[in-house]
Amino acid sequence: MIAIIDYGLGNVKALANVYKRLNIPAIIIKQVEDLKRADKVILPGVGSFDNAMQKFENSGMRKLLCEMVFERHTPVLGVCVGMQMLACSSEEGSLPGLGWIDGEVIKFRLSSLKSSMRVPHMGWNDIKQVRTNALLQGLDVDSRFYFLHSYYFHCHKNEDIVAVTDYGGEFACVVNSGNIYGVQFHPEKSHQWGIRLLENFGKL
Amino acid sequence: MLDPRIIPCLLIKDKALFKTINFKNPKYVGDPINAVKIFNEKEVDELIVLDIDATIEKREPDYNMIEHLAEECRMPLCYGGGVTSSEQIQRIIQLGVEKVAISSAAIENPNLVAEASECVGNQSVVVVLDVKRNSLNGRYEVWIHNGYRATGMCPFELALQMEKLGAGEIVINSIDNDGLMKGFDFALVDRILKSINVPLTVLGGAGSLNDIGCLIDKYRIIGVAAGSLFLFKGVYKAVLINYPNRIEKDMLIEEYYRKRL
Numbered sequence: 374m375i376a377i378i379d380y381g382l383g384n385v386k387a388l389a390n391v392y393k394r395l396n397i398p399a400i401i402i403k404q405v406e407d408l409k410r411a412d413k414v415i416l417p418g419v420g421s422f423d424n425a426m427q428k429f430e431n432s433g434m435r436k437l438l439c440e441m442v443f444e445r446h447t448p449v450l451g452v453c454v455g456m457q458m459l460a461c462s463s464e465e466g467s468l469p470g471l472g473w474i475d476g477e478v479i480k481f482r483l484s485s486l487k488s489s490m491r492v493p494h495m496g497w498n499d500i501k502q503v504r505t506n507a508l509l510q511g512l513d514v515d516s517r518f519y520f521l522h523s524y525y526f527h528c529h530k531n532e533d534i535v536a537v538t539d540y541g542g543e544f545a546c547v548v549n550s551g552n553i554y555g556v557q558f559h560p561e562k563s564h565q566w567g568i569r570l571l572e573n574f575g576k577l
Numbered sequence: 578m579l580d581p582r583i584i585p586c587l588l589i590k591d592k593a594l595f596k597t598i599n600f601k602n603p604k605y606v607g608d609p610i611n612a613v614k615i616f617n618e619k620e621v622d623e624l625i626v627l628d629i630d631a632t633i634e635k636r637e638p639d640y641n642m643i644e645h646l647a648e649e650c651r652m653p654l655c656y657g658g659g660v661t662s663s664e665q666i667q668r669i670i671q672l673g674v675e676k677v678a679i680s681s682a683a684i685e686n687p688n689l690v691a692e693a694s695e696c697v698g699n700q701s702v703v704v705v706l707d708v709k710r711n712s713l714n715g716r717y718e719v720w721i722h723n724g725y726r727a728t729g730m731c732p733f734e735l736a737l738q739m740e741k742l743g744a745g746e747i748v749i750n751s752i753d754n755d756g757l758m759k760g761f762d763f764a765l766v767d768r769i770l771k772s773i774n775v776p777l778t779v780l781g782g783a784g785s786l787n788d789i790g791c792l793i794d795k796y797r798i799i800g801v802a803a804g805s806l807f808l809f810k811g812v813y814k815a816v817l818i819n820y821p822n823r824i825e826k827d828m829l830i831e832e833y834y835r836k837r838l
Contacts, residue, residue: 420670491775
């Protein structure tokens with residue numbers, strides 16, 4: 374069963390709806406006890422980095438989730454700010470991140486973008502796979518995803534980057550290290566391509 | 578490559594879907610949830626839903642309706658109408674909405690924009706400016722309370738102020754062009770784009786896919802929103818929810834955008 378962590382941020386219902394349509398068991402969880410039953414976890418997130426870290430900390434789920442991820446090797450998928458939380462730190466805030474994938478979250482610099490490019494990076498963009506990964510199975514041609522963010526994940530290790538997107542330069546939009554996955558875009562709002570990605574995660 | 582966004586905009590009144598002309602004469606169009614379901618099938622880029630009564634009736638956003646809409650939407654959703662506090666904005670985001678639009682409240686209390694972006698991040702804070710050209714001096718002016726009250730404020734200065742406070746997107750809505758389907762006001766778009774650095778979405782006037790194409794051709798990465806165009810068909814404006822299918826949209830973007838990079 375997939376646990377979609379509801380710590381007060383992120384589109385938990387849209388994620389749950391996708392799995393309902395796919396007939397893959399998934400539940401929205403608010404209590405740490407319910408997390409124990411999960412064999413996969415989705416960590417959503419919108420909003421500012423510190424607010425998300427603080428709310429997640431307050432949920433009391435961090436310790437158990439750590440155990441699950443590192444001892445039981447439970448697959449975890451961070452979405453949007455949920456992905457950024459996997460990093461060590463973010464320019465957007467002062468709280469440390471989870472530090473599960475080596476990297477830092479940095480802001481798009483307007484000076485490095487073309488004049489028609491604006492921040493936030495908002496809308497549908499394509500992704501380029503740099504290595505094959507089960508999460509992106511069947512998504513190698515013409516897949517597009519919805520992005521909505523002003524900060525991006527800067528990976529310190531190239532091998533953790535699964536796919537990149539170009540916005541005034543390439544940035545990591547899908548990362549993976551072991552059983553830890555992150556996507557910068559919103560798969561729950563990315564029509565058939567997002568559904569496929571969430572299905573792939575469900576089948577890991 | 579990031580594509581321009583083509584966005585249906587739905588107006589809600591008494592829980593039903595309506596469409597106005599120059600912000601007046603609301604015409605009943607149908608059921609909003611039904612419209613969302615059709616737009617899901619059409620794989621639209623985003624959806625804007627505005628409750629046009631909430632502010633005038635001084636009531637809270639209808640959270641039940643928003644929750645229901647957010648659950649149905651398989652595309653990003655921007656909700657606006659009756660939003661006056663950052664608590665409300667947080668609550669709406671928690672219901673599964675990606676972006677919250679504020680208009681009257683942002684103009685009457687600009688600090689709200691700063692507070693909101695502090696808690697939900699600037700990417701989720703949208704400021705909608707309803708703009709009308711003053712018939713005496715030709716100047717653009719911002720109106721609030723669904724076009725009932727003039728502010729005398731300049732939309733270009735206001736848009737920049739909103740961006741500085743933390744708005745992540747500006748929606749410019751032309752009251753003069755609303756529902757007329759005669760094309761966008763390029764002079765307005767020109768000036769607003771020069772004033773701001775955040776994404777802009779233009780609403781008011783789209784009458785054909787060609788109108789959308791012309792806007793994309795000129796302004797490249799931009800949000801293009803439309804009501805009537807995606808709700809009506811034919812000269813008699815029969816209600817028929819529509820949106821370019823993937824091939825049509827791809828051709829449009831290819832012709833007006835990618836080919837001319």
